[in-house]
Amino acid sequence: MSTENGISRRAALVNLGLFLNGVVAVILAVPIVRYVLSPVVRARKPGYESWLSLGALEQFPPGQTRLATYRNPVANVWDGATDDIACWVRNIDGRSFQVFAVNCAHLGCPVRWFPQSSLFMCPCHGGAYYQDGSRASGPPPRGLFQYHYKIEGGKLLIKAGEMPTPGQPVASKAGGKTTCA
Amino acid sequence: MRLIQKVGEWFDLRLQLGTSIRETAEHRVPRDTASWFYVFGSAALTCFMLQIVTGILLALIYVPSAGEAWNSLQTLNHGVSLGWFVRALHGWGSNFMVAIVLIHMVQVFLFGAYKFPRELTWIVGVFLLLVTLGMAFTGQVLRFDQDAYWGLGIGASIASRVPVIGPWAVNLMLGGPIIAGATLSRFFALHVFVIPGLLIAFVCLHLLMVLKLGINEWPMPGRIVRRATYMQEYHELTHKEGIPFVPNAVWKDILFSGFILLAIAVCAVHFGPFGPSGQPDPTIIQTAPRPDFFFLWLYALLSFLPPSAETPILLIGPAVGIVVLLALPFVAGEGEKSWKRRPIAVLTILLVAVSLGTLTHLAEHTPWSPVMDASSSDPIPAKYLKGLTALERHGALVFQDKQCHNCHSLDNQGGHRGPALDTVALNLTEDQLIRQVIQGGGNMPAYGKNLSPAETTALVAFLETLHPPNQRPARNASQAMTLGTNEVSPR
Numbered sequence: 001m002s003t004e005n006g007i008s009r010r011a012a013l014v015n016l017g018l019f020l021n022g023v024v025a026v027i028l029a030v031p032i033v034r035y036v037l038s039p040v041v042r043a044r045k046p047g048y049e050s051w052l053s054l055g056a057l058e059q060f061p062p063g064q065t066r067l068a069t070y071r072n073p074v075a076n077v078w079d080g081a082t083d084d085i086a087c088w089v090r091n092i093d094g095r096s097f098q099v100f101a102v103n104c105a106h107l108g109c110p111v112r113w114f115p116q117s118s119l120f121m122c123p124c125h126g127g128a129y130y131q132d133g134s135r136a137s138g139p140p141p142r143g144l145f146q147y148h149y150k151i152e153g154g155k156l157l158i159k160a161g162e163m164p165t166p167g168q169p170v171a172s173k174a175g176g177k178t179t180c181a
Numbered sequence: 182m183r184l185i186q187k188v189g190e191w192f193d194l195r196l197q198l199g200t201s202i203r204e205t206a207e208h209r210v211p212r213d214t215a216s217w218f219y220v221f222g223s224a225a226l227t228c229f230m231l232q233i234v235t236g237i238l239l240a241l242i243y244v245p246s247a248g249e250a251w252n253s254l255q256t257l258n259h260g261v262s263l264g265w266f267v268r269a270l271h272g273w274g275s276n277f278m279v280a281i282v283l284i285h286m287v288q289v290f291l292f293g294a295y296k297f298p299r300e301l302t303w304i305v306g307v308f309l310l311l312v313t314l315g316m317a318f319t320g321q322v323l324r325f326d327q328d329a330y331w332g333l334g335i336g337a338s339i340a341s342r343v344p345v346i347g348p349w350a351v352n353l354m355l356g357g358p359i360i361a362g363a364t365l366s367r368f369f370a371l372h373v374f375v376i377p378g379l380l381i382a383f384v385c386l387h388l389l390m391v392l393k394l395g396i397n398e399w400p401m402p403g404r405i406v407r408r409a410t411y412m413q414e415y416h417e418l419t420h421k422e423g424i425p426f427v428p429n430a431v432w433k434d435i436l437f438s439g440f441i442l443l444a445i446a447v448c449a450v451h452f453g454p455f456g457p458s459g460q461p462d463p464t465i466i467q468t469a470p471r472p473d474f475f476f477l478w479l480y481a482l483l484s485f486l487p488p489s490a491e492t493p494i495l496l497i498g499p500a501v502g503i504v505v506l507l508a509l510p511f512v513a514g515e516g517e518k519s520w521k522r523r524p525i526a527v528l529t530i531l532l533v534a535v536s537l538g539t540l541t542h543l544a545e546h547t548p549w550s551p552v553m554d555a556s557s558s559d560p561i562p563a564k565y566l567k568g569l570t571a572l573e574r575h576g577a578l579v580f581q582d583k584q585c586h587n588c589h590s591l592d593n594q595g596g597h598r599g600p601a602l603d604t605v606a607l608n609l610t611e612d613q614l615i616r617q618v619i620q621g622g623g624n625m626p627a628y629g630k631n632l633s634p635a636e637t638t639a640l641v642a643f644l645e646t647l648h649p650p651n652q653r654p655a656r657n658a659s660q661a662m663t664l665g666t667n668e669v670s671p672r
Binding site: 037039040042048049067069072074075076077078079080081082083084085086102103106107108109110111112114116117118119121122123124125126128130136137138139140141161162163165166167 | 246247248249251330331334335337338339340341342343347348349351352353355356357358359360361362363364460461462463464466467468469470480483484486487488489491492547549550551553556582583584585587598621624625626627628630631
C-alpha cells in the first residue's frame, strides 16, 4: 500500500465520519424542527377553536352592547389570567347578535365601547368603529373581528380560541360578513 | 511582592497567555484616536456587562411563568431588599445601552470607519444593533404587565400581515393560539439564552476585527481611502507615529465607562424601576398600552401610515433599512472618510435624528388618540357658553354628551384627534357643519345614526357660535339665490 493510498484512505474515513454525522444530524433535526413548530402543527390538525358559552342570554339586553368574558379552550395551569379573554356582545334586536373581538383590527389593542356616541374606540392609534363593528375612522384597514355565534339552551355560544389578527383567514371570513346591521 | 510575581510566573508558564495579553494591550493605535469620540464602543460593552450581571441577579427571583411573573416583579420591587434597585439598574442599563449603541453607530458612520478594510466590522455591528433592539423588545415582554401583553398583541398583528405564512408566524411567535404561558416562556428563552448568545458571539467577532485591523484613524479631509494603498498608509500611521493603546488611549475609555455606570446608577436611584404597570389580565380593557421609549417612534409611525400603505411599509421598510445598512460599506467602501466632505452623510444623520425625535415626541403626547374621558372630565369653557340661546346651550350639552370633546378641543381642553373647534364657524358654513356631523368624513365617524334631527340642529347651532366676536361666521353666498329668498339667515 503506497503512502498516497494511505492518505486517501484516511481522507475517505474522515469523509465517512462526516457523512455519519450528517445522517445523525438529519435524524435529530427532523424531530427537533417538529418540536419547534408544534404550535403551528397543532393548530392545523384539531384546530384551536371550539364553541364556548358567554353565559345566559339575559345578560345581554336588547339594543345594548356589553362586555363578556370566556376562558380560552386551550389552557395551561401556569397561564394565570391570560386565558380569560374579553369580547363585546351586541344584542341587536333580541334575536340577532354580533360578537366582536376586543382586539382592534389595526394592531390588536383593546377597543372600548362608548354607548353615548355609539362608537368603539381604540386607545393606541385612534381607530374608531360604529356600533355594528364597521370601520368609522383611523388607521384600521377593516371592521372589528367577529366571532361566529349560536344560541343553545338559552345561552350564547361563540366559536373562539385563537387571537384574531389581520392576517388570519378565520377572522377575515367571520369579519367579512360585517356590513351595516 | 516577590510572592505575587512568583505565583504569576507559575500561572503564566502553564497558561502561556501573558505575552499575548501584553501585546494586545500595548498594540499601537494612531495618535489621534486617543480621543473622547472613540469611547462609545467600550461604553456599550460596559453596559452589556452590567446587563449580564443585573440580569443574572434578577433571574434569582423572577419567575418566567405567565401566572407568576407579575407577582414576582412585585416581590422584586417591594419584598426583596434592594430588588427595586437591581430592576432599575437593569431597566436603565437597557436604555443607556440602546442609546450608546446608536451614538457609537453614528460616530462610526460619520468617521467613515465602515470603509475598507472594516466592512465586515460594520456588518457585524449592524447585527449587534439588531440583537440589542431584540433584547430591548424581549426584555419589555418579560416585564409581564399590561403593556407587555398588548405589546405582544401588536407584534402578533404585525407578524400576521406577512403574506402566506402570517398566521403560522403568529402561532409560532406566541407558542400557541393566544398570548399565554407558552408565550412568556419562549420570550424568556430568547431574552436569556438565544439573543445573549448571539450578542456575545457578535461582540467577540466585532472586537477581534477591531484588534486585527486596527482602530479607524481620525479622518482627515482629503485623505482618501484606496484599497491598493490603505493598508500601507495605516501601517505607517500606527507604527511611525502611533502610541500604545494602554495606557495612552485606554484611560479615556475607562473614565467614560465609569461615568456611564455612575449615570445609570443615578437614574436608577432617582427614577426607580420601570413598572410593572397593571396585571396582564386581558379582561381589563381600560388600558392604553405604550411601548418602551426606544419603540415609541414606531408606535407614532403606525398611527400615521394610511391603511393601504401600512402593510407594505411595515413589512418591507425594515428589510430595506437593514439592506441599506448592510450594503453601505460595499457601495461606499472607498473614498473620503471625513464628515466635513460628506454632506449627504451628515444630512442623512440629521434627517433620521429629526424624524425619530419628532415621532418620539408625538408618541409621548398621542394627539391621534381620543381623550377617552374628556366628555366627563373637561367641561366646555364658560366663555363659550355666555349669552347663548336655549337651543345653542342644548347643542353644547349634545357636544359634551355625544363625546365630541374626546376628539375636538375647545380652548385647548379635550382631545386633539380632530381639529380644534374654537373658530370652526369661520371655516364651515351651517350646511357644511350639518353634513360633516351627519356624514363624517376626513377621518371623522358619521353621527347620522346616532343623533336625532333635533340634536343635530342644536349641535350645529352651538358650533355656529364658535367664532371670534369681531368676525362673522362663514356663510354660503349663493344660498340666498338658490333658495330664492332675499335674506341670508343671520347668526
